[in-house]
Amino acid sequence: MNKLLLGSLLAGAALALGAMPAPAEAFPDKPIRVIVGFAPGGRTDTVARLLAAKIEEKGLLPQPLVIVxxxxxxxxxxAQEVLDAEPDGHTIIHWHHQLLIAKAMEIIEAGPDDFTSIGFAGGGSPVWSVRGDLGLDTLDDVVQKLKAEPGSLVEVIGIGTIPHFVGALLAKEAGFETRKVQAASGSDRLKMIAGGNADISLFAASEYEGWKTAGQGLEAVVFFGPNRIDNLPDVPTATELGYDVVWANPNWWLAPTGTPQENIDILAAALEEAFQDEEIKAWFAENALDHYWTPGPQAHEESVELLGRLQEVAAEIR
Amino acid sequence: MLLAFSNLLAFWPLTYLALGVALGIIVGSIPGLTASMLIALSLPLTFYMSSVDAMTLLIGMYVGGISGGLIAATLLRMPGTPASIMTTFDGFPMAQQGKGERALALGIAASIIGGLISWVFLAVLSPPLANLALRFGPWEYFTMVLMALVMLASLSQGSLVKGLIAACLGMLLAMPGIDPSIGQLRLTFGWDKLTGGLALLPVLIGTFAISQILKDVIAIDQRLAQVQVMRRAVAIKARDLVTHGPNLLRSSVIGTWVGLLPGIGGNIAAMLAYATAKSVSKEPEKFGKGHEAGVVAAETANNASIGGALIPLITMGIPGSVVEAILIGALIIHNLQPGPLLFVTNPEIAYGVIASYLVANIFMALMMLAAVGWISRLMYLPRAYLLTAILFFCVIGTFALNNRFFDVWVMLAFGVVGFALEYCKVPLGPFVIGFVLAPIAEEQLRAGMMSSEGDFLALFGRPFAATFFVISILTLCWPLYQEWRQRRRASAEVTT
Amino acid sequence: MEGSRREPLADILFAVTVLALAGIVWWGTASLPPPRYEPLGSAALPRALALAMALLGLVLLGRAWAGRRLQAAPASDLGFRPRPWLAAGVLAVLVLYVASMDLRLLGFVPASILALVLIGAMLTGFDRRRLPWLAGFVVVLVIAVQLLFTRVFYIDLP
Structure with missing residues (x-):
């Protein structure tokens, strides 16, 4: 507790010494910290790094974006780090709809209203896949089996994460029940299926493409995007099959609430221009991601609406 | 495969590989800076390289980093990297007994042998091993980790009660934050900063390095017997290979196997190999007091785990650890999706990984032998310089890990905790082992319970899991029985 | 249990701390929801550990209490003078060092140079002859690390 005391003393001294207003300079006047709430290597991290490199290459901002x-x-x-930071646009976060799920599950206090959306830089939808040796080729087969023998298939999910929610949305629509097992990440879920310890899971489309021959193989039965994609032309969407479940997980750029609107606009303009680059477009296509830009206010509105629906689901599965 | 080697024998891949190994050894030997940090920080640099160059650089860093950790672990009792925790338990006592040179020699030899044996598994048996490893479900993980935990809980000199308290304390400190099983926030006492829990590196650096520095400062007036590490003396004799042969082989297999299992890595490999070496040893009481077999087991296994971890990476695209996850990220940026198709679509990468791992091990052995005398001499710089520099690296390394000052505070706090524990003669080994193993054991147990719908007995339906469980129970009961017997004998002597 | 006889007071303090910690953890788990997805839930393991610690703490307390009248072993001649206050001083400087950066009072370079020179000087017993060398070493070290991290690795230092 001495530490806290000392901290507050020092903080007091700092306030007394130099709380002078900084002279207004053109934004950004120092490197912009882009917080990524995951270890390096995943989609959120990779997309952030690609866009940051593109912004620097094209000189779209006078200062670099530093991925943290x-x-x-x-x-x-x-997210906590971003909320604790000065809301001046020099600290932003690249995240996705896990923010909404964490809020719906009441893991974190913060929600979309604590952030200002800079925009969605495209996104991707997942596929629901079953183990290849089960002989279940279509979603219909799976649903029928589960209705005949409830809980006869093991679905590997991460509780309180996207696979849990999307699976629950579909189960609610189609009226079936699976047995659940927990795994922390996409590769952990693959491990469970490839090793025969689970039967069904949700994967990002690009993950599915890389992993479809692992172990006994994976069979994609339904895609949760609004439309079929070129990478998986034979996988029907849930909407086509008559289930109203669409999940598009965006690359969501956010700044803490209170960030000046003109700084948000500068960031959004730079990100959008980098995002529209042909190389980035090609990378998105290659990795089974949708390439679209949604401006901040619209992104915010869509997210708030989605949060309402997720909270209904969360009330049932919590 | 031959093609992969010939591809590798070009100028740039070899240069990057050598550079990676050298940087890895340097960073690995500095307490506070770790291989995984180096690799994470280097990821952006690999954007601008070809995918083969990027991969050789990262694998070199990985191998060098895990190996470099043994020097500080032996000479200063500060694990240079988390994988070398177990090396401190016997390496440092050996150094204190004036056998530091011998400990380093054994550590280096064990590293290279572990690396080579696991390379053989990687090159020859990748697909079947990967399939077998994937069959390990939650129950197998749980019982295996439980086994390591109970085998190591008795890893203490002196009081068994204190050892057990230390283990419980370590496990308990791994609990706060978001519960890995269901995302429930627990034991944060309303403190936001604790949401992510206490990270391994700050806890480890605090308990070992900072507390050791405090002890060294208290004893600053002490004249130290220096270990002069001569290059010639670092060589080991053929006789050692025979004496330690079974241990080397067993620890390599254990290390490779643990590496194969996604989600657990070098430090757990070393723990399991050490525990096994101790329980099959004829002189288990010598472990923890400067026993050669302890150093050999730990260093063989942590290096072997790298070869093991590369197996699911190249055959399935499943990362075995954080480092592999970053490797996968480096490939994805170059538009390569690791997975079983990699051998078909980009064989130069898949075989390149295998080839670079072998060459990295050879470079590692050569560089370690060449540099060990030099690095050891650095460890005997005047204390004022050495301790100041290490403190600096601990602070910056802990900060750079996740860019959070909270982690640095955690490190300082655990420095004091570690110091206080040692002052009360509570062993640090079980403490840190409990901290590392508890989250995995809990997560896997609960996943197992979930898949069996709450039936713990489902464990006995799985042969591996059942065997591990029975061994755990026996290991747990044995020392209690022994202590009871000793005490009875002692009291019998007093009364007669 | 040789250790517990030599240091009965330390043991008693340690046992009491362990008991207190077990209590805090037990209290902390009280607010957790009941298990939902599997029969254990978030609270099971922390509670089991708290219970185990409390039991072991009681055993330790009992033993230390029983052995408290035994004389502490006479301090053996260490051959050097222990300097606990020096360690406390180093720790204090470290705390100030990290605090100054965490609260953004000082930048990375000045804070590091100040703190490290101070620690180094404390360790040499404020030997004036060695101070310039030490300061030079620290400055080179800090600047090198600063350049490495900001220019090569793009780490954002305070």
């Missing part, structure tokens, strides 16, 4: 990885709590640790 703060893994922990599915992104919650990084």
């Amino acid at each position: 990885n703060m893994p922990g709590g599915g992104g919650a640790v990084g």
Whole structure:
């Protein structure tokens, strides 16, 4: 506790010494910290790094974007850091709809209203896949089996994460029940299926493409995007099959609430221009991601609406 | 495969590989800076390289980093990298007994042998091993970790009660934050900063390095017997290979196997190999007091775990540890999706990984032998310089890990905790082992319970899990029985 | 249990701390929801550990209490003078060092140079002849690390 006391003393001294207003300079006047709430290597990290490199290459901002990885709590640790930072646009976060799920599950206090959306830089939808040796080729087969023998298939999920929610949305729509097992990440879920310890899981489309021959193989039965994609032309969407479940997980750029709107606009303009680059477009296509830009206000509105629906689901599965 | 080697024998891949190994050894030997940090920090640099160059650089860093950790672990009792925790338990006592040179020699030899044996597994048996490893479900993970935990809980000199308290304390300190099983926030006492829990590196650096520095400062007036490490003396004799042969082989297999299992890495490999070496040893009481077999087991296994971890990476695209996750990230940026198709679509990468791992091990052995005398001499710089520099690296390394000052505070706090524990003669080994193993054991147990719908007995339906469980129970009961017997004998002597 | 006889007071303090910690953890788990997805839930392991610690703490307390009248072993001649206050001083400087950066009072370079020179000087017993060398060493070290991290690795130092 001495530490806290000391901290507050020092903080007091700092306030007394130099709380002078900084002269207004053109934003950004120092490197912009982009918080990624995951260890390096995942999609959120990679997209952030690609866009940061593109912004620097094209000279879209006078200062570089520095990617800062703060893994922990599915992104919650990084989010906390952003909320604690000065809301001036020099600290932003690249996250996705786990923010909404964490809020709906009441893992974190913060929600979309604590952030200002800079925009969605495209996104991707997942596929639901079953183990190849089960002989279940279509979603219909799976649903029928589960209705005949409830709980006869093991679905590997991460409780309180996207696979849990998307699976629950579909189960609610189609009226079936699976047995659940917990795994922390996409590769952990693959491990469970490839090793025969589970039967069904949700994967990002690009993950599915890389892993479809692992172990006994994976069979994609339904895609949760609004439309079929070129990478998986034979996988029907849930909507096509008559289930109203669409999940598009965006690359969501956020700044803490209170960030000046003109700084948000500068960031959004730079990000959008980098995002529209042909190389980035090609990378998105290659990795089974959708390439679209949603401006901040619209992104915020869509997210708040989605949060309402997720909270209904959360009330049932918590 | 031959093609992969010939690809590798070009100028740039070899240069990057050598550079990676050298940087890895340097960073690995500095307490506070770790291989995984180096690799994470280097990831952006690999954007601008070809995918083969990027991969050789990262693998070199990985191998060098895990190996470099043994020097500080032996000479200063500060694990240079988390994988070398177990090396401190016997390496440092050996150094204190004037056998530091011998400990380093054994450590280096064990590293290279562990690396080579696991390379053989990687090159020859990758697909079947990966399939077998994937069959390990939650129950197998749980019982295996439980086994390591109970085998190591008795890893203490002196009081068994204190050892057990230390283990419980370590496990308890791994609990706060988001519960890995269901995302429930627990034991944070309303403190936001604790949401992510206490990270391994700050706890480890605090308990070992900072507390050791405090002890060294208290004893600053002490004249130290220096270990002069001569290059010639670092060589080991053929006789050692025979004496330690079974241990080397067993620890390599254990290390490779643990590496194969996604989610657990070098430090757990070393723990399990050490525990096994101790329980099959004829002189288990010598472990923890400067026993050669302890150093050999730990260093063989942590290096072997790298070869093991590369197996699911190249055959399935499943990362075995944080480092592999970053490797995968480096490949994805170059538009390569690791997975079983990698051998078909980009064989130069898949075989390149295998080839670079072998060459990295050879470079590692050569560089370690060449540099060990030099690095050891650095460890005997005047204390004022050495301790100041290490403190600096601990602070910056802990900060750079996740860019959070909270972690640095955790490190300082655990420095004091570690110091206080040692002052009360509570062993640090079980403490840190409990901290590392508890989260995995808990997560896997609960996943197992979930998949069996709450039936713990489902464990006995799985042969591996059942065997591990029975061994754990026996190991747990044995020392209690022994202590009871000793005490009875002692009291019998007093009364007669 | 040789250790517990030599240091009965330390043992008693340690046992009491362990008991207190077990209590705090037990209290901390009280607010956790009941298990939902599997029969154990978030509270099971922390509670089991708290219970185990409390039991072991009681055993330790009992033993230390029983052995408290035994004389502490006479301090053996260490051959050097222990300097606990020096360690406390180093720790204090470290705390100030980290605090000054965490609260953004000082930048990375000045804070590091100040703190490290101070620690180094304390360790040499404020030997004036060695101070310039030490300061030079620290400045080179700090600047090198600063350049490495900001220019090569793009780490954002305070």
